[in-house]
Amino acid sequence: MLDGANARAAPSRVWLSGHLGLVLLFLYGPILVLMALSFNQAGLPTAWTGFSVKWYGVLLENEAVLAAARNTLIVAVTSTLLATALGALLAIGVEYRRRGPALEAVLFAPMIIPDIVLAIALLSFFTLLEFTLGLHSIILSHVVFNIAFVCAVVRTRLRGFDWSVFEASVDLGANEATTFRRVILPAILPGVLAGAMLSFTLSVDEFIIAFFTAGPGQGSTTLPMQIYSMIRFGVTPEINAMATIVMAVSFALVLLSQRINKGSITG
Amino acid sequence: MPRSLLRDWILLGPGLTWLALLLVAPCAIVFFFAFFERGVYGGVDYVFGFDNFGRAFDPLYLSIFLKSAKIAGLATLVALLIGYPAAYAIARAAPRRQTVFLVLVMLPFWSNYLIRTYAWIVLLNREGLINQALTALGLINEPLSLLYNEFAVVTGLVYNYLPFVILAIFASISRLNPETLEASEDLGASSVRTFFRVTLPLTIPGVAAGAVFVFVLSIGNFITPDLLGGGRIQMVGNIIYDQFLTARDWPFGATLSMMLIGVMMILLFTQAMVVRRMQGDREGAHA
Structure with missing residues (x-):
């Protein structure tokens, strides 16, 4: 849209495109290197010795990794279901009626507060209440930031919503439950699905809050916690293989969420 | 209005209750912990005082705070310098390609x-790709120590938060009225002058939003200094972690967290003021 104004500045245009290309290389280069090295035959971290999928086999036989993956699925699915229901209702309520600065602050806080602060706050809270820690406390904690993200995505969906349609439906004799199901839900459904997918991705990837609220013992180790402890031992092809799978799943879910609801990931 | 009151409760009640219990209450607990003392066995002794705050301004911790601010500031500056031209390039692309570029930029975000940070260990270590490439090109004889220093930490922070900076600045640039820029050029300003006198000042809200975001998430970061700093770079986030899990001095960890939140709130407030002032200016100009 700025083409007209700057049409004669052709050389700067080439520079800008070149710069954008380099930025994309910077963003994707490291991830692609990681993915390529996961197919490296030798156990050496970086010298290429031939194509092989054997590290994926090694990974799938690692009991600790499989147990962590199972825990992560339990946490992500449960926290996503809870956060999607609560976040979507909240979005409708906030858009329809109340929009005070305090409410906006509470909805914005989980997105900007440093993870480590939320993590220690939740640990302090659970400890003070003498709450036993485990997968359930990770779930309770993940719902906190997931509510905020689901709510934000669904709200963008409702921004242009014509609330008089809603009033008309009620005036015409439909009760509020029917109106919700037949009028509001269809309008927000893409946003709800997209928000659910983003929240699932965020939960699968979240490390610090899970680390602090998992409690002692190995029983509730999640995949990022497992990845963290493996990374501390150094670069291995097995981590590269795991990283490749996790990144591929994230990318697929995020792209799907953007496809269902345009603007989900780009605001 | 009993019916709408009921509706409010159903819509807002569950979500807000959750956030009140598991966000507001925990943060309030940390706030109060900051004024108490560490118990003999690592718990919290409920003796009110400001000792923790005095300790936080001890030169040792103050220097860590300042170092964190320096690293976060550096990461913010680099992210803005790389991000602004990238956002500008996207804003000048055709609308269809704009979406593609934005999705490409935001996808890694x-x-x-953890994995995005780990990728830099793979690239920067002594046998890593960058050292291999530099050796192969004959530029170096000995591998460089690229990892476990400030450079690695700043690189990791820029890498992780650059997408958001680009998005925030793009949002600001795409809201510009093209006619304003045309007017500037029609009146004889060069495109460079137009950029520095018109485009840049009008997109300061986007720059401020991106900058505050990178700075806040960087200064409170734990993973990046931990993995790419290799224990040699201590930032506030790492100290908070240690106070809670190693030193078991929760009240002092809580104090450091509250100071972090304080810095964050001051920055968010400043950003809101900048945006409000610019909107005020614009409305004033229209009147």
Whole structure:
């Protein structure tokens, strides 16, 4: 849209495109290197010795990794279901009626507060209440930031919503439950699905809050916690293989969420 | 209005109750912990005082705070310098390609933070790709120590938060009225002059939003200094971690967290003021 104004500045245009290309290389280069090295035959971290999928086999036989993956699925699915229901209702309520600065602050806080602060706050809270820690406390904690993200995505969906349609439906004799199901839900459904997918991705990837609220013992180790402890031992092809799978799943879910609801990931 | 009151409760009640219990209450607890003392066995002794705050301004911790601010500031500056031209390039692309570029830029941002950070260990270590490439080109004889220093930490922070900076600045640039820029050029300003006198000042809200975001998430970061700093770079986030899990001095960890939140709130407030003032200016100009 700025083409007209700057049409004669052709050389700067080439520079800008070149710069954008380099930025994309910077963003994707490291991830692609990681993915390529996961197919490296030798156990050496970086010298290429031939194509092989054997590290994926090694990974799938690692009991600790499989147990962590199972825990992560339990946490992500449960926290996503809870956060999607609560976040979507909240979005409708906030858009329809109340929009005070305090409410906006509470909805914005989980997105900007440093993870480590939320993590220690939740640990302090659970400890003070003498709450036993485990997968359930990770779930309770993940719902906190997931509510905020689901709510934000669904709200963008409702921004242009014509609330008089809603009033008309009620005036015409439909009760509020029917109106919700037949009028509001269809309008927000893409946003709800997209928000659910983003929240699932965020939960699968979240490390610090899970680390602090998992409690002692190995029983509730999640995949990022497992990845963290493996990374501390150094670069291995097995981590590269795991990283490749996790990144591929994230990318697929995020792209799907953007496809269902345009603007989900780009605001 | 009993019916609408009921509706409010159903819509807002569950979500807000959750956030009140598991966000507001925990943060309030940390706030109060900051004024108490560490118990003999690592618990919290409920003796009110400001000792923790005095300790936080001890030169040792103050220097860590300042170092964190320096690293976060550096990461913010680099991210803005790289991000602004990238956002500008996207804003000048055709609308269809704009969406593609934005999705490409934001995609890594939504993926696993640990793995994105680990990728830099793979690239920067002594046998890593960058050292190999430099050796192969004959530029160096000995591998460079690229990892476990400030350079690695700043690189990791820029890498992880650059997408959001680009998005925030893009949002600001795409809201510009093209006619304003045309007017500037029609009146004889060069495109460079137009950029520095018109485009840049009008997009300061986007720059401020991106800058505050990178700075806040960087200064409170734990993973990046931990993995790419290799224990040699201590930032506030790492100290908070240690106070809670190693030293078991929760009240002092809580104090450091509250100071972090304080810095964050001051920055967010400043950003809101900048945006409000610019909107005021614009409305004033229209009147």
